[in-house]
Amino acid sequence: MMISKSRNPAEHPAAGRTPDARSHHHFRGSLGRFATGVAIVTFDGATKRHGITVNSFTSVSMEPPLVLVSIARSSKAHDELAGRPFTVNILGAEQRQLAMLFAGRPGPDPVWVEGRMAPRLSGVLAYFECRPWAAYDGGDHTLYVGEVADFDYRSGDALAFANGSFTTLPESQLGMEDLL
Numbered sequence: 001m002m003i004s005k006s007r008n009p010a011e012h013p014a015a016g017r018t019p020d021a022r023s024h025h026h027f028r029g030s031l032g033r034f035a036t037g038v039a040i041v042t043f044d045g046a047t048k049r050h051g052i053t054v055n056s057f058t059s060v061s062m063e064p065p066l067v068l069v070s071i072a073r074s075s076k077a078h079d080e081l082a083g084r085p086f087t088v089n090i091l092g093a094e095q096r097q098l099a100m101l102f103a104g105r106p107g108p109d110p111v112w113v114e115g116r117m118a119p120r121l122s123g124v125l126a127y128f129e130c131r132p133w134a135a136y137d138g139g140d141h142t143l144y145v146g147e148v149a150d151f152d153y154r155s156g157d158a159l160a161f162a163n164g165s166f167t168t169l170p171e172s173q174l175g176m177e178d179l180l
Contacts, residue, residue, distance in 0.1 A: 038159045038166070040089045040102045041069050041144075042112075042119050045080035049112065049119055051102040052077055055161050056141070057088055065148040067128050070141045078142065083132050085117035086146060090126040093157035093168040116150055126153035 056070035111122035130146025
């Protein structure tokens with residue numbers, strides 16, 4: 001399969017089509033059928049500490065260890081993240097309230113942990129503390145790649161999101177790390 005690197009819309013099959021509200025809604029619904037984990041990206045901004053709930057997170061490379069998060073340009077903290085160290089906090093099933101808090105809903109103050117480079121949240125299922133590596137244009141999002149400088153995890157079920165709702169992904173009997 002060949003992937004086009006061109007950004008010329010005339011070279012793409014959907015060229016000239018303007019999506020209407022129904023197709024946007026249907027596209028979003030189609031994407032929602034893919035279950036994702038739930039994470040919070042945390043960092044210290046110029047004047048305050050920030051957290052952004054995301055479900056677009058993936059590993060990129062093992063050597064060097066790189067991860068990627070996709071942050072909406074409309075996010076209040078989007079512009080402050082550029083060039084700053086950050087932590088990706090993977091949430092456990094019992095941390096739904098944290099996900100909602102950093103998505104803009106009221107809730108209790110989080111418990112912060114001071115990382116070596118960036119703050120993280122207490123009690124998360126896993127975390128990846130990152131140095132900024134690269135940022136890429138992703139349409140209405142920016143794709144931030146971070147080089148992992150510190151990480152850890154604990155046992156527990158994961159918080160996931162699918163079909164517009166939170167759900168739980170039970171912890172496996174054996175993790176992959178036991179197989180290596």
